[in-house]
Amino acid sequence: MLTAFLLFFPVAAALLLHFAKGNAARVMALGAALLEFAVAVFAAVSASTNMAPGNTQAAYSQFGVNLPWIASAGINFHIGMDGLSLLLVLLTTFLVPLIILASFRHDYPNASAFYALILFMQTGLIGVFVSLDAFLFYFFWEVALIPIYFLAGVWGSERRIAVTFKFFLYTIIGSLFMLAAFVYLYFQTGANGGVRSSDIAAFYNLTLSAGEQAWLFWLIFIAFAVKMPIFPFHTWQPDTYTESPVPATMLLSGIMLKMGIYGTLRWLLPVVPLGTSQWGKLVMILAVIGIIYGAIIAIRQQDMKRLIAYSSLSHVGLMAAGVFSLTFMGLQGAVIQMLAHGVNVVGMFFIGDIIQRRTGTRQIAELGGLTKHTPLLSVCFLVLLLGTVALPLTNGFVGEFLLLAGVYQYNPWLGAVAGVTIILAAVYLLRMFQRVMLGPETSFTSTIQDLTGSELAVLVPLIVLVFWIGLFPNTFLRISEPAVLQIITQIAKP
Amino acid sequence: MTSIILLSVLGIVNLFFGFLKSNKILLPAAMVILALVFGVNLIDWNADAQSYFNNMLTIDRYSVAFTGIVVLTTLLLIPFSEKYVRDGQENLAEYYSLLLFSLVGAIMMVSYDNLLMLFVGIEILSVSMYVVAGSDKRNVRSNEAALKYFLMGSFATGILLFGIALVYGATGTFQLTQINAGIVNPANASLQPMLYIGMLLMFIGISFKVSAAPFHYWTPDVYEGTPTFFTAFMSTVVKTAGFAGFFKLLMAAFFAAKGFWVPTIMAITILTLLIGNVGAVAQTSIKRMLAYSSISHAGYLFIGLVAVNGKLSANAIFFYSLAYSIATVAAFAVLKLVSDQRQREDYASFNGLAKTNPLLAFVMTVAMLSLAGIPLTGGFFGKFFTFGAAIDRGYIGLVVFAVVMSMVSIYYYLRPIIAMYMQPAEDETVAPIQVSGFQSAVLVLLALLTVLLGVLPGLFSEVFK
Numbered sequence: 037m038l039t040a041f042l043l044f045f046p047v048a049a050a051l052l053l054h055f056a057k058g059n060a061a062r063v064m065a066l067g068a069a070l071l072e073f074a075v076a077v078f079a080a081v082s083a084s085t086n087m088a089p090g091n092t093q094a095a096y097s098q099f100g101v102n103l104p105w106i107a108s109a110g111i112n113f114h115i116g117m118d119g120l121s122l123l124l125v126l127l128t129t130f131l132v133p134l135i136i137l138a139s140f141r142h143d144y145p146n147a148s149a150f151y152a153l154i155l156f157m158q159t160g161l162i163g164v165f166v167s168l169d170a171f172l173f174y175f176f177w178e179v180a181l182i183p184i185y186f187l188a189g190v191w192g193s194e195r196r197i198a199v200t201f202k203f204f205l206y207t208i209i210g211s212l213f214m215l216a217a218f219v220y221l222y223f224q225t226g227a228n229g230g231v232r233s234s235d236i237a238a239f240y241n242l243t244l245s246a247g248e249q250a251w252l253f254w255l256i257f258i259a260f261a262v263k264m265p266i267f268p269f270h271t272w273q274p275d276t277y278t279e280s281p282v283p284a285t286m287l288l289s290g291i292m293l294k295m296g297i298y299g300t301l302r303w304l305l306p307v308v309p310l311g312t313s314q315w316g317k318l319v320m321i322l323a324v325i326g327i328i329y330g331a332i333i334a335i336r337q338q339d340m341k342r343l344i345a346y347s348s349l350s351h352v353g354l355m356a357a358g359v360f361s362l363t364f365m366g367l368q369g370a371v372i373q374m375l376a377h378g379v380n381v382v383g384m385f386f387i388g389d390i391i392q393r394r395t396g397t398r399q400i401a402e403l404g405g406l407t408k409h410t411p412l413l414s415v416c417f418l419v420l421l422l423g424t425v426a427l428p429l430t431n432g433f434v435g436e437f438l439l440l441a442g443v444y445q446y447n448p449w450l451g452a453v454a455g456v457t458i459i460l461a462a463v464y465l466l467r468m469f470q471r472v473m474l475g476p477e478t479s480f481t482s483t484i485q486d487l488t489g490s491e492l493a494v495l496v497p498l499i500v501l502v503f504w505i506g507l508f509p510n511t512f513l514r515i516s517e518p519a520v521l522q523i524i525t526q527i528a529k530p
Numbered sequence: 531m532t533s534i535i536l537l538s539v540l541g542i543v544n545l546f547f548g549f550l551k552s553n554k555i556l557l558p559a560a561m562v563i564l565a566l567v568f569g570v571n572l573i574d575w576n577a578d579a580q581s582y583f584n585n586m587l588t589i590d591r592y593s594v595a596f597t598g599i600v601v602l603t604t605l606l607l608i609p610f611s612e613k614y615v616r617d618g619q620e621n622l623a624e625y626y627s628l629l630l631f632s633l634v635g636a637i638m639m640v641s642y643d644n645l646l647m648l649f650v651g652i653e654i655l656s657v658s659m660y661v662v663a664g665s666d667k668r669n670v671r672s673n674e675a676a677l678k679y680f681l682m683g684s685f686a687t688g689i690l691l692f693g694i695a696l697v698y699g700a701t702g703t704f705q706l707t708q709i710n711a712g713i714v715n716p717a718n719a720s721l722q723p724m725l726y727i728g729m730l731l732m733f734i735g736i737s738f739k740v741s742a743a744p745f746h747y748w749t750p751d752v753y754e755g756t757p758t759f760f761t762a763f764m765s766t767v768v769k770t771a772g773f774a775g776f777f778k779l780l781m782a783a784f785f786a787a788k789g790f791w792v793p794t795i796m797a798i799t800i801l802t803l804l805i806g807n808v809g810a811v812a813q814t815s816i817k818r819m820l821a822y823s824s825i826s827h828a829g830y831l832f833i834g835l836v837a838v839n840g841k842l843s844a845n846a847i848f849f850y851s852l853a854y855s856i857a858t859v860a861a862f863a864v865l866k867l868v869s870d871q872r873q874r875e876d877y878a879s880f881n882g883l884a885k886t887n888p889l890l891a892f893v894m895t896v897a898m899l900s901l902a903g904i905p906l907t908g909g910f911f912g913k914f915f916t917f918g919a920a921i922d923r924g925y926i927g928l929v930v931f932a933v934v935m936s937m938v939s940i941y942y943y944l945r946p947i948i949a950m951y952m953q954p955a956e957d958e959t960v961a962p963i964q965v966s967g968f969q970s971a972v973l974v975l976l977a978l979l980t981v982l983l984g985v986l987p988g989l990f991s992e993v994f995k
Contacts, residue, residue: 216930
């Protein structure tokens with residue numbers, strides 16, 4: 037029942053927001069998001085006893101609910117959590133209040149609709165992470181798309197219409213392929229006199245020929261690849277990240293991107309293992325190309341927001357590579373890196389927004405010498421940046437280490453190429469820091485103010501997590517371990 | 531049967547209301563009549579199937595369910611004719627009565643057991659439509675629409691009738707089940723060419739009525755010229771009745787000749803999907819876009835016919851018709867309110883609507899998302915069930931094509947949403963659209979129904995067991 041609460045509370049709160057105006061709306065939204073986070077923490081704490089390493093019984097049915105939905109067709113409203121879902125629900129519920137708080141400085145017209153859409157989005161995201169029925173998963177997958185489309189399209193900057201339109205088309209076309217694959221799988225469960233079911237267990241138990249899996253793999257994979265996005269399905273991403281309002285960019289990069297990786301872990305690898313082994317190498321190469329490609333383009337960027345967007349493209353490539361290495365380390369690395377990346381990228385976009393709001397520009401060339409006036413901002417920026425660069429003792433290090441170890445295990449050459457990401461990330465991020473924060477002041481930066489209390493309230497929790505994940509990764513790794521082991525067993529199943 | 535009698539009698543009574551000095555009573559009267567018919571119709575749900583006129587008409591769950599859709603659609607549509615009431619339209623009573631009478635035709639089309647009844651039903655429905663298409667007498671476009679619809683419609687009717695005659699010649703009966711028996715009867719083997727030609731001619735006639743390609747040419751022009759209120763009626767009630775009748779024909783009468791007509795129907799399906807969706811992309815008027823969209827939805831419904839998957843198809847067609855009708859009524863209702871007051875129907879007339887009329891914009895958005903088949907709306911499950919029925923029969927290629935076509939459709943269904951939410955109004959001083967409280971309530975109901983169908987599809991996905 038806790039899962040059901042986590043799922044429906046945000047949308048209920050979103051409906052109530054309709055009655056609030058202006059400031060009341062954002063305060064209500066923040067309150068609802070905080071309550072949601074508290075419940076998620078409670079769920080995590082009370083479930084963590086079942087999540088001890090080696091306990092394979094901690095299946096995905098923690099706090100499960102299984103009710104008939106389209107009863108006659110064998111489609112159920114089946115939700116529940118395992119360690120993997122739990123971590124992503126925690127990430128979502130942790131970031132959403134911060135994203136709401138981060139938007140306080142902006143005066144968005146029609147604020148109640150704006151915050152209602154964020155909460156509505158949260159329901160979609162949590163639904164993706166807790167669904168244990170293929171059609172329910174697809175349902176929430178699309179539900180999460182609608183609010184972000186409006187958030188980006190209504191409140192974005194000048195080129196928003198063309199850009200969000202492209203984003204919507206890309207993602208929905210990807211998802212429709214996934215739907216076609218799910219419908220096919222659903223009818224396969226009914227073959228040989230079985231009862232048709234779209235339950236995850238039924239999908240896992242299917243025996244499909246290698247030929248079928250070969251094309252099913254692509255149908256499903258494209259949906260996830262677009263969402264992440266993996267090269268060459270990424271072309272919507274930099275534009276959408278740049279043109280969206282900051283909270284939407286944070287949602288997109290901090291959480292929505294994880295939908296793709298989560299989907300791969302939960303709905304792609306275990307369902308079509310033979311397809312994965314057939315095509316895994318190709319995906320691996322695409323992912324590694326994406327890592328290098330994103331990083332090199334990031335180096336050339338003049339716009340802070342765009343730079344972070346391309347860095348995100350590079351980092352997600354590494355996560356995808358780790359996932360497709362199909363090793364324990366690679367998968368665990370992907371899980372912890374999802375959390376770390378969520379924390380870092382949201383923080384970086386927020387800092388970019390703070391700087392833009394105060395100086396009126398995001399162009400790196402027009403900035404400089406911020407440190408003098410803004411010591412707090414510089415420190416926060418540096419910490420998040422070093423986390424992204426994967427300095428040891430920060431969150432990025434744990435994830436990248438495990439991921440690279442996994443990729444190396446899969447193929448040393450690919451591991452070596454992927455490893456370049458750390459160097460390139462250092463190049464573009466440290467260059468950005470140097471040119472924005474250090475050096476001579478410009479006319480834009482001479483009167484800048486340091487962080488305010490509410491901005492600190494956003495950044496401090498993020499920084500706490502940067503170190504928490506960096507110093508005690510086991511807090512999180514042990515929660516995901518049984519789930520990851522189970523996925524690996526499922527993939528290895530003949 | 532009660533619903534047919536009630537509609538005929540009350541339709542005549544309604545004509546007499548026209549003699550009253552005031553127009554104000556007409557709208558409530560029509561609504562009461564429709565609500566009454568809707569309720570009375572449902573009483574038959576749990577009764578046994580009953581046949582009338584020597585088994586020419588059977589009222590069973592199938593007919594009750596589809597009658598429910600057409601009556602409900604009309605009931606939800608009628609409040610948006612309020613402008614006619616306010617403008618003191620002199621022929622209002624006649625228009626309402628025509629709609630009531632045309633519903634009689636629609637009900638006959640969903641409950642016939644004899645080809646003659648199908649023909650009579652189609653004619654009753656069509657003749658009413660010819661009249662209302664030209665009801666805006668002083669408008670050239672409306673006159674053109676009426677003439678075009680009438681001429682083309684008469685040809686189609688003739689072709690349909692010819693087809694019925696040939697089928698009769700080949701099987702010796704008008705009765706659906708006996709036709710099916712006649713097809714398999716070896717004694718009729720030499721008459722097979724006649725049967726096939728008859729079937730083809732019948733398909734052409736019905737395809738015209740549901741505006742399936744390549745017999746769709748009239749649709750955009752007629753939809754555009756016909757007053758919006760009646761266009762909405764055409765694209766929902768006529769289509770629903772047409773498909774329910776078509777499905778019954780294929781399942782009950784021609785099932786034995788499946789090998790012949792499945793490829794034919796499949797060709798129509800592919801063509802309809804292609805022309806409907808690609809045609810809609812090029813439109814600049816929302817009304818014409820909706821006309822092409824209605825062609826494309828005929829294509830999706832045809833997939834349910836191709837599947838000939840018994841109950842699975844029947845349920846899919848029912849659910850699709852319901853979801854499509856509700857979303858289409860919502861879309862046309864908003865369009866009518868906007869075009870009545872802004873005197874135009876292009877995308878730009880919707881610019882900035884979200885600011886001036888959040889409710890209208892929201893309902894239109896829900897309708898567009900539903901027509902595009904995006905989850906949380908009924909349209910998603912409509913497509914889901916029809917595609918499912920086809921995949922179950924192994925038509926994967928057809929479904930993939932339909933999926934690609936619905937990707938195309940997202941392009942044009944998003945355009946009104948973009949106009950409403952993301953474009954500023956061209957003229958900042960533009961006044962909000964006037965919407966009465968009652969109309970708002972109906973709009974909210976339409977949006978709620980669409981979401982209900984999208985969240986709890988189980989309520990309606992299994993009406994035929």
